[in-house]
Amino acid sequence: MCGIVGICELKPGHHTDLRDIQGMMTQIRHRGPDQSGIYLDDRVGLGHLRLSIIDLQGGRQPIHNEDETLWIIYNGEIFNYVELRRELQEQGHHFYTTSDTEVLLHLYEQEGSRCLQRLNGQFAFAIWDSVNQELFLARDRVGIRPLHYAIHHGRLIFASEIKSIFAIDGVPREIDPVSLDQIFTFWTVLPGRTAFRDIYELPPGHYLKVSRGTVEIKKYWEIPIYSRQEQLDLPVAALCEQIRDLLTDAIRIRLRADVPIGCYVSGGLDSSGVAAVAAKKLGVSWNTFGIRFEEEAFDEGMYQEKMALFLGSTHRQIWATPQRVGDAFAQTLWHCEKPLLRTAPAPLYMLSQAVSECGLKVVLTGEGADEVFGGYDIFKEAKIRQFWSRRPESSAPALLLNQLYEDIFRDQRTKRFLQPFFGKGLDRSWDPVFSHIIRWDNTSRIKTFFSAEMKAAIGAGDPYEPVRESLSERFHLLGPVGKAQYLEMMIFLSNYLLSSQGDRVAMAHSVEIRLPFLDYRMIDLMARVPSRWKILGLNEKYVLKKVLQPFLPDEIVARRKRPYRAPIVNCLLAGASGEFTRELLTSRAVQRATMFDAGKVGRLLAKLQAAENRNEIDGMALAGILSSQIIHQQFVEDFTPRSHSMIRPDSIIDRRTSAKTAA
Amino acid sequence: MDIREVMENYIVDNILFGDGEKLQEDVSLQGSGVLDSLGFLDVITFMEQRFGIEIGDSEVVPENFDTLRRMSEFVERKMNGRTAAR
Numbered sequence: 001m002c003g004i005v006g007i008c009e010l011k012p013g014h015h016t017d018l019r020d021i022q023g024m025m026t027q028i029r030h031r032g033p034d035q036s037g038i039y040l041d042d043r044v045g046l047g048h049l050r051l052s053i054i055d056l057q058g059g060r061q062p063i064h065n066e067d068e069t070l071w072i073i074y075n076g077e078i079f080n081y082v083e084l085r086r087e088l089q090e091q092g093h094h095f096y097t098t099s100d101t102e103v104l105l106h107l108y109e110q111e112g113s114r115c116l117q118r119l120n121g122q123f124a125f126a127i128w129d130s131v132n133q134e135l136f137l138a139r140d141r142v143g144i145r146p147l148h149y150a151i152h153h154g155r156l157i158f159a160s161e162i163k164s165i166f167a168i169d170g171v172p173r174e175i176d177p178v179s180l181d182q183i184f185t186f187w188t189v190l191p192g193r194t195a196f197r198d199i200y201e202l203p204p205g206h207y208l209k210v211s212r213g214t215v216e217i218k219k220y221w222e223i224p225i226y227s228r229q230e231q232l233d234l235p236v237a238a239l240c241e242q243i244r245d246l247l248t249d250a251i252r253i254r255l256r257a258d259v260p261i262g263c264y265v266s267g268g269l270d271s272s273g274v275a276a277v278a279a280k281k282l283g284v285s286w287n288t289f290g291i292r293f294e295e296e297a298f299d300e301g302m303y304q305e306k307m308a309l310f311l312g313s314t315h316r317q318i319w320a321t322p323q324r325v326g327d328a329f330a331q332t333l334w335h336c337e338k339p340l341l342r343t344a345p346a347p348l349y350m351l352s353q354a355v356s357e358c359g360l361k362v363v364l365t366g367e368g369a370d371e372v373f374g375g376y377d378i379f380k381e382a383k384i385r386q387f388w389s390r391r392p393e394s395s396a397p398a399l400l401l402n403q404l405y406e407d408i409f410r411d412q413r414t415k416r417f418l419q420p421f422f423g424k425g426l427d428r429s430w431d432p433v434f435s436h437i438i439r440w441d442n443t444s445r446i447k448t449f450f451s452a453e454m455k456a457a458i459g460a461g462d463p464y465e466p467v468r469e470s471l472s473e474r475f476h477l478l479g480p481v482g483k484a485q486y487l488e489m490m491i492f493l494s495n496y497l498l499s500s501q502g503d504r505v506a507m508a509h510s511v512e513i514r515l516p517f518l519d520y521r522m523i524d525l526m527a528r529v530p531s532r533w534k535i536l537g538l539n540e541k542y543v544l545k546k547v548l549q550p551f552l553p554d555e556i557v558a559r560r561k562r563p564y565r566a567p568i569v570n571c572l573l574a575g576a577s578g579e580f581t582r583e584l585l586t587s588r589a590v591q592r593a594t595m596f597d598a599g600k601v602g603r604l605l606a607k608l609q610a611a612e613n614r615n616e617i618d619g620m621a622l623a624g625i626l627s628s629q630i631i632h633q634q635f636v637e638d639f640t641p642r643s644h645s646m647i648r649p650d651s652i653i654d655r656r657t658s659a660k661t662a663a
Numbered sequence: 664m665d666i667r668e669v670m671e672n673y674i675v676d677n678i679l680f681g682d683g684e685k686l687q688e689d690v691s692l693q694g695s696g697v698l699d700s701l702g703f704l705d706v707i708t709f710m711e712q713r714f715g716i717e718i719g720d721s722e723v724v725p726e727n728f729d730t731l732r733r734m735s736e737f738v739e740r741k742m743n744g745r746t747a748a749r
Contacts, residue, residue, distance in 0.1 A: 442699075448679075449680065597681075599680075599681050600681050601680075603676050603681055607676065615704070
């Protein structure tokens with residue numbers, strides 16, 4: 001796990017400056033505090049920051065092939081590297097390290113871009129072919145590791161994090177209005193975009209190739225879709241056996257490391273399941289970590305303690321008090337690099353600090369199970385609304401939805417509004433985004449706070465249209481639950497969960513997360529499993545519960561799913577962070593950033609400070625506005641590209657014609 | 664300030680955050696998108712606190728809540744202790 005940066009000159013003549021690469025690396029030192037290395041020639045500069053996990057002594061990067069014509073910088077893990085290495089050795093490849101990085105390089109040498117199909121892992125990397133003068137960048141299938149790029153003044157500038165790109169003088173730093181509109185609709189940007197204008201993210205499952213000055217981007221993997229006929233028709237017991245074996249293997253290969261590994265245990269089914277399968281089938285004794293909340297509605301401490309006792313793990317908990325969450329919010333945003341409508345990433349930022357303080361660099365997590373196995377309420381909502389759209393006179397769907405969202409509709413009187421609330425858009429069941437219309441429409445209410453200027457810059461286009469346009473041709477083969485799952489995976493998983501609640505907040509403290517449920521084999525297998533086994537009636541993750549039952553206490557399997565959330569308004573308005581919030585949301589500050597209507601923001605603040613009953617939407621609005629203001633301040637207004645203490649790389653390979661000995 | 668004004672100010676400040684032009688006395692609050700379910704809940708809670716009334720489950724009906732005028736009249740009736748419309 002590491003950080004990578006680089007610059008590729010698209011036209012010959014201009015040479016990369018060593019100081020540019022150093023400046024980019026300096027911004028993301030947190031991603032790789034252990035070692036650093038640079039490669040330079042007349043066409044490219046590559047920088048690598050290493051968090052050493054496999055081959056602690058020998059894995060220093062950049063790594064080269066036998067004749068030093070190919071060079072790689074790489075962030076991530078190839079979990080099946082042991083098997084691939086054996087195969088490559090048989091084909092005559094020689095290795096000078098025992099790292100997975102070198103395996104990847106030789107596999108690329110052997111198979112070119114097709115090598116990506118063979119990798120089981122989480123990665124973002126760059127390979128420079130110095131003979132053919134080709135640069136190859138790639139990102140893992142679901143987007144666990146980040147990779148950003150920009151084309152500026154004839155150069156392709158790329159990096160794990162955007163702040164490195166901003167370290168290059170002259171790269172414009174502006175909030176992109178359309179991206180902001182997307183965040184205020186979908187909770188995140190759509191694949192490929194970032195919060196900033198002209199800064200892009202290589203979408204998950206894609207590679208980018210620079211050849212003779214031309215940049216080409218290609219998809220090498222997509223979320224698998226199988227028609228009902230192509231799906232498995234196995235009895236549930238046989239299915240469970242397959243899933244159990246695959247899950248065990250996905251965990252087994254994710255335990256490959258030359259450093260000890262911990263596990264996040266939230267108290268829910270998924271993370272408990274990962275920890276328990278590893279303990280019972282693979283004999284792992286765990287260091288586990290969990291988040292506690294003071295507010296009972298958010299806290300899962302009791303279940304964490306039960307699991308720790310059950311696992312015999314050394315369990316550490318951090319208390320995400322409103323004060324601490326509020327204090328950590330700005331720092332969390334610095335790492336997430338995009339506005340957030342939630343505070344939930346902040347406790348995870350704090351949790352990785354606890355992991356790091358224990359001297360651990362790697363944790364397994366249960367993330368991804370909800371997407372793959374059908375855990376979210378929105379999937380059930382989709383199922384119910386689909387049924388309802390065919391029988392609009394039935395009153396059963398409204399009651400079912402009431403049960404589903406009893407947290408939101410606590411007040412019995414709101415039952416009156418269930419019908420119009422969930423009945424909205426029922427006549428649009430033909431729409432591919434039918435399952436998400438209510439959520440997105442609801443979230444979009446907070447766009448009322450955009451300034452007139454921002455609204456004009458966004459324009460009048462339908463924000464859902466780019467989603468419809470980017471769907472797979474096979475999307476129509478999916479049923480209502482499958483469609484909702486696909487949308488969650490495409491938008492929310494890769495651009496929010498794996499980023500703002502995943503890589504970015506973990507790597508902020510040099511911690512790598514590994515996610516067995518997102519093993520591509522598991523994604524594929526579950527795509528071949530009919531939806532009814534995922535959500536049986538309204539019982540979510542039915543088949544996963546069956547698989548995990550023998551490994552877990554009954555209570556954990558039977559408990560009602562609780563989505564991971566953190567309080568918003570209390571965290572952002574109380575105590576010292578409240579003062580910071582008010583400072584950033586003064587009429588002057590809001591007007592200066594030009595994104596929001598200062599009068600409306602003032603009224604929102606007044607309402608939230610006065611009200612006892614704060615609703616979900618107002619909380620989201622506060623988080624969204626405040627985080628946009630913070631991002632604007634950190635990256636647009638106050639960003640200083642040069643740090644005082646420039647990184648001093650451990651090794652520099654300088655092949656520039658004008659090369660001088662580096663310091 | 665009369666009840667209608669109090670209600671109007673509340674909705675303009677807390678639901679529309681200043682966008683008052685959307686709010687007219689006889690326009691359907693739900694139909695015009697001024698209030699959604701959560702918005703209604705918000706307004707009901709405010710009415711109870713501000714005017715010291717209790718609003719029962721059965722009273723939350725369009726006849727009492729769908730326009731600013733109906734809401735104000737409903738509060739007035741409640742405060743005068745008269746039976747609410749059903």
